Each structure stands twice: as structure tokens, then as C-alpha cells.
Amino acid sequence: MRRRGLTVLLGALLTLLLGWQIGRADVPYVALSPGPTVDTLGAVNGSGDTCTDPATPAPSPPPSPEPACQLVIQITGAPTTESKGQLRMVTVSVQSGMTLLEAIRGWLSGEDAVVPRKLIYPENKTEQEVEQENKQEFENSQTSAETAALKFLGYQVQVAVSQVTAGGAAEGKLQTDDIIESVDGVAVTSPQSLLDMVRAKPAGTTLRIGYARGGAKSTVDLVSKAADDGSPRIGVGIKAVQPHPFELRIKLDKIGGPSAGMMFALGIIDKVKPEDMTHGKVIAGTGTIDDEGRVGAIGGVPQKLHGAKEAGATVFLVPAANCAEAKANVPDGLTLVKVGTLDEAVKALDALGTGGPLPSC
The missing domain is CATH 2.30.42.10 (PDZ domain)
Structure with missing residues (x-):
């Protein structure tokens, strides 16, 4: 009996050890989770973190190597306005190099998504190459946001x-x-x-x-x-x-991809227009934008919705092409607003202030 009990105990220990080793084994998956959000009307420091008081100058000498706070959208040569609310762009964080246990936790999570690694990092590209492409797309989205916003404000290409x-x-x-x-x-x-x-x-x-x-x-x-x-x-x-009587610059690093384009464009318009387009609300959104102001579909919708909710947003601007996915994953307390163009996004923000009907998903 003792020998049988010892055998069972050893077998259980070996099973646990084997399970532990298997759980630590790398798997070809990555996890997508809610990433940081940034108020395009606000300011960030050198790490990309939001500054609590962008008007306060950095002490001299600074107590840390991080640069002073700076506005995300910088406009000089023309008067700008401040809004009581926020226009927040949202992101997705990618965790690569996952173990089986981490993948299982991700699959069980209500916010994260676990997808095959090759969907994010194709086999013919390195992580560095993908990150460089994402960085270039982010820069291109800023350029298109400037073009679309200036056209909306009357400065034609x-x-x-x-x-x-x-x-x-x-x-x-x-x-x-x-x-x-x-x-x-x-x-x-x-x-x-x-x-x-x-x-x-x-x-x-x-x-x-x-x-x-x-x-x-x-x-x-x-x-x-x-x-x-x-x-x-x-x-x-x-x-x-595109001649215009002021200097415009978007300053935000360490973020990749094109999906912040629409929120950048709205931020530019809100700073130049005298009206407070936020009406004191925390509004999040996502969507690519082209030079003509068309809003395009993006990925990572569920994670971006949860990130917006965690940041205190009550309204989320959704590209029309992403509405079905957004409806299936929207957290409680977050109102979805469907937009297909920059004009539609501005009209939706106006309706938030007047209590008019909103184009819902």
C-alpha cells in the first residue's frame, strides 16, 4: 500500500511538473490588450504619458531626464481655444513571446484577444520591420489628418x-x-x-x-x-x-499605425474653432483618415472600446465599417456613434451639444 501511495504521489508530482513545463513553453500567438489613450487636445511628456498641467513650465534643471510637457497638437500664429472635455485617441498593446499559460489567460479574458503571431508579424518580416512600418503609417496619418482638417476649415489643397x-x-x-x-x-x-x-x-x-x-x-x-x-x-x-495663416504640428511619438487619424483631425478643428466641440465630455474614437476626409476601418476594436471606457469616455466614434464588431463588444455605459467622414464626425459632436439625434451603429 505504501509503495502504491508513493507511486501515485510521484506520478502526481511528475504530472504537475510536466504541466508546469508545458505551460511555460512558448506558443506562436500574441495578445492584443487595451493600450494607452491620449487626449489630442492635451499634452504629453517625453514618455508619452499625459501631463496633468501642461501650462506649468518644467523646473530648471529638470529632476528627471524626461522632456517637459508639450501639447500634442501645436498651433502657432493663430488664436486657439481650450475645451472642457477631451478627444481621446485609443491604441492596442501587443504582447509577443507568449507562453501557453499566458495564452490561456488571454483567451479567458474579457478584454484581451489572442491571435496567431503571423497575423501581426508576418513570417517574411521582423518585429523591427513591422514596427517601422507602423511608425511610418502613424506619421502618414498625421499628415492626412492635417490635410483633411485644414480642408474642413476652408484651406483647400x-x-x-x-x-x-x-x-x-x-x-x-x-x-x-x-x-x-x-x-x-x-x-x-x-x-x-x-x-x-x-x-x-x-x-x-x-x-x-x-x-x-x-x-x-x-x-x-x-x-x-x-x-x-x-x-x-x-x-x-x-x-x-495648402496655404494657411498659421503653423501646425502634431507631436506624439512611440505610437504606431494609422488609426488615430480621425481624432487628430478633430483635435485640430476643435483647437481652431471658437466652439467647444467636446461640450465637456470625454469622447474617444478611432479610424483612419485620408486627404479627402474619409474615415476608414481599423483593427483591435474590442480592445480600443475597453481602453476608452477605462479612460472615462462616455462616447466612442466608430468607423462605419467597424460598427458590427463594435456593437458586439461595447462595454456598458459607452455610446457608439457611427461616422464615415470627417464632416459626419463634426456633425455628431455638434449633436452631442444640442441633444440632436446621433448616427448609431
């Missing part, structure tokens, strides 16, 4: 000539810094729209180009020429310009 190609159709007719305004009477609204209109007709087509030079408007006829690949060209390099 202009397409300027950056160079004239020798021997090209525009040589001797257009000059550097000319603003191309139309092609055959159709307005040019972006560099891409100009390219599309030129390429819509075969090489050898006469195009009437409307342009402005030094404020004076004129037109010129250009006969497009075929490039080496056969595509029609008018022989100019172009760049987008």
Missing part, C-alpha cells in the same frame, strides 16, 4: 508645379510654383486628380490647363506626350500645397 521637364509639353508654358487649377474646365483638387485627368486621355491629346501665377489666372493648351511606358504626361513635376 492646391497642386503646384515643382519642376518643368526639359522637352516636355509644358516647357516654356508653365513655370515652377504655378498653381494648376483645372484640366479642360474640371477642377484639380489633389495631385492624384491631376494625374487621373491627364492619363484619362491618350498621349497626343490637347488639354486646356487652367493655372495661377502670382495670383493672376490664365489658361494654356498643352499636348500630352507619351512617357517611356506609354502613359500620357504633360511634363511637370507636381506637389501639394
Whole structure:
């Protein structure tokens, strides 16, 4: 009997030891959890943490190596306003290098998601390469947010000539810094729209180009020429310009991906407009944005909803394409508002103040 009991005990200990070792084994999964949120109307320090009082200057010398607090959206050369509420962008934290026990805890969690590692880090890319791509997407989202916000505020994108190609159709007719305004009477609204209109007709087509030079408007006829690949060209390099009477800069590091674009754009508009677009509420949201102000879908919706709730938000702006997923995961006390464009997002914020109907998911 004693020998049998000892055998059972040893077997149990070996089972526990084996289970413990298996639980510590790495698995090819990553965990997605609610990440930090940032008020685009507020300020952060060098670590990306929110500053409690951005108006207070840093002591000199500073007690720590962290830089002083600085506004996320910095506008100089024009009056700005302060809002009583917040416009918070939300993020997702990614935990890689998971063990089986950590994966099980994630699967059982109501906030986290455990997904195959290759969905976040493709096998043909390193973690560093993915992080660099995310950083670039984040920077691009800031640029698009600035463009969309300025257009909303009335500062339209202009397409300027950056160079004239020798021997090209525009040589001797257009000059550097000319603003191309139309092609055959159709307005040019972006560099891409100009390219599309030129390429819509075969090489050898006469195009009437409307342009402005030094404020004076004129037109010129250009006969497009075929490039080496056969595509029609008018022989100019172009760049987008968007004149506005103030300097605008977004300063936020250590975050990646394009999903903060809409909230950056709303933050810019709120700072410039005299009205308090937040109406004293903590409003969170997510969504990519392009130069035309279209709001696009994002990933990590459940985690971002929980992150917003933890940050005290009561309203969450959701890209229209993410509404179904958001409805299935919304925490209690968080109102979902569906938006498809920047204009719709601004109108939704206005409705929060007037008590008007909100576009719900």
C-alpha cells in the first residue's frame, strides 16, 4: 500500500511538473490588450504619458531626464481655444513571446484577444520591420489628418508645379510654383486628380490647363506626350500645397499605425474653432483618415472600446465599417456613434451639444 501511495504521489508530482513545463513553453500567438489613450487636445511628456498641467513650465534643471510637457497638437500664429472635455485617441498593446499559460489567460479574458503571431508579424518580416512600418503609417496619418482638417476649415489643397521637364509639353508654358487649377474646365483638387485627368486621355491629346501665377489666372493648351511606358504626361513635376495663416504640428511619438487619424483631425478643428466641440465630455474614437476626409476601418476594436471606457469616455466614434464588431463588444455605459467622414464626425459632436439625434451603429 505504501509503495502504491508513493507511486501515485510521484506520478502526481511528475504530472504537475510536466504541466508546469508545458505551460511555460512558448506558443506562436500574441495578445492584443487595451493600450494607452491620449487626449489630442492635451499634452504629453517625453514618455508619452499625459501631463496633468501642461501650462506649468518644467523646473530648471529638470529632476528627471524626461522632456517637459508639450501639447500634442501645436498651433502657432493663430488664436486657439481650450475645451472642457477631451478627444481621446485609443491604441492596442501587443504582447509577443507568449507562453501557453499566458495564452490561456488571454483567451479567458474579457478584454484581451489572442491571435496567431503571423497575423501581426508576418513570417517574411521582423518585429523591427513591422514596427517601422507602423511608425511610418502613424506619421502618414498625421499628415492626412492635417490635410483633411485644414480642408474642413476652408484651406483647400492646391497642386503646384515643382519642376518643368526639359522637352516636355509644358516647357516654356508653365513655370515652377504655378498653381494648376483645372484640366479642360474640371477642377484639380489633389495631385492624384491631376494625374487621373491627364492619363484619362491618350498621349497626343490637347488639354486646356487652367493655372495661377502670382495670383493672376490664365489658361494654356498643352499636348500630352507619351512617357517611356506609354502613359500620357504633360511634363511637370507636381506637389501639394495648402496655404494657411498659421503653423501646425502634431507631436506624439512611440505610437504606431494609422488609426488615430480621425481624432487628430478633430483635435485640430476643435483647437481652431471658437466652439467647444467636446461640450465637456470625454469622447474617444478611432479610424483612419485620408486627404479627402474619409474615415476608414481599423483593427483591435474590442480592445480600443475597453481602453476608452477605462479612460472615462462616455462616447466612442466608430468607423462605419467597424460598427458590427463594435456593437458586439461595447462595454456598458459607452455610446457608439457611427461616422464615415470627417464632416459626419463634426456633425455628431455638434449633436452631442444640442441633444440632436446621433448616427448609431
